Amino acid sequence: MLKFAVFVSGWGTDLQSIIDAKNEGKINGEIALVLSNRQKAYGLQRAKDAGIETAVVKKDDALIVKMLKERNIDFIVLAGYLAILTDELIDAYPNKIMNIHPSLIPSFCGPGMYGMHVHEAVLQRGAKVSGATVHFVSNIVDGGPIIKQVACDISDLDTAEDIQKRVLEIEHKLLPEVVGLYCDNKIKIIDGKAKVI
Template sequence: MLKIAVMISGGGTDLQSIIDACQAGKINGTIELVISNRQKAYGLQRAQKAGIETAVVKKNDTLIVSMLKERNIDLVVLAGYLAILTDELIDAYPNQIINIHPSLIPSFCGAGMYGMHVHEAVLNRGVKVSGATVHFVSSEIDGGPIIKQVACDISDLDKPEDIQARVLEIEHRILPEVVGLYCDGRIKVENGRAKVI
């Protein structure tokens, strides 16, 4: 079984979806560590309730890399982690860090596009379809190989909170699915493109 670390900043609903999938035997891996850059992130309580080790680390990727290496982590999952990773961390885990983004990359992504900012921008632009993307993390913000995307119709919605809720349903479905595929060795990156085999 692969060893997984999850990095969070907030409520941890995406984290919970992975915890639930692990407990249901749908992922051939175990969450060994949950790291937050915010002391009061509710996701830390979710992890502790599930008996998972937690840590709060702010702006210190050198320490994070050390913690991950000490625990022989195979996969790092960014699940609502609202900080930009340094090259030190990215280079330590090439194509071993995945992120969930609340839009259909390459739309509404990059610097400043996170959380509710994404859904507000989607609403203001008047797009009719949004969704979620799981991708590998690279040095380009939201620019790594895309693993999975699922779209949803949002033409009937007029509040960013409602768009967020609909997109979250997709996130909670596809993030554990991709983690499971990774743990089964079914994701390969060739020529900058991620493929499920």
């Protein structure tokens, strides 16, 4: 059974969706650590409520790598983690760090495109469709291999908050699904692209 860490910075609803899926038997893996770069992230409380070890580390990827190796972590899930990872961490877990992004990459992604900024940009551009993407993390922000995407119609929505709410519904299904696939060894990198087998 693979062991994984989940990184969070805020409310932790994506983390909760993973915990729930694990409890429902949909993820054949162990959430061994929940780590945050923010002391007051509510996601830490969600982890504690589920009996999962937590840690807070700010801007010290060398320490993070050390902690992960000590716990024999196989892969990492970024679930609303609002920090850019250093090469040190990425190189320690090549194609073993997955991130959920609240748009259909390659649209509305890259430096500065996170959280509500994404939905505001989508609204301002007048996009009719948005969605969520799970991808592997590379040294290019939001540039790693795309694992899975789900789109949704947003043509009836008028605020960034409403877009966020609809996209979050997708995230809460998509991220646990991809984590489950990874734990079952059903995701492979072939010719630089992620394939679900």
